[in-house]
Amino acid sequence: MANNLWALGTAFLGKRVVAGMFVDKRAALRFISALLESGELRVVIDRTYPLSDIAAAHRYIDAGHKRGNVVIAVTS
Incomplete structure (x- = not known):
């Protein structure tokens, strides 16, 4: 939340802020792989x-x- 407020505040100062979410890519890949293997995701x-x-x-x-x-x- 604090990062979003900071990003909004800097928008008025002419600065560019790039923000994103952290995702554990290995866990996400295992999850998607399991869905594909089970046929739940096509x-x-x-x-x-x-x-x-x-x-x-x-x-x-x-x-x-x-x-x-x-x-x-x-x-x-």
């Missing part, structure tokens, strides 16, 4: 585009037809 992939066709992926998303994640495949 990843929905609508379409996959190669990196060379990223403009088409953006057009598809902007058109409002997206029903899941749009994946950009980056291969070397």
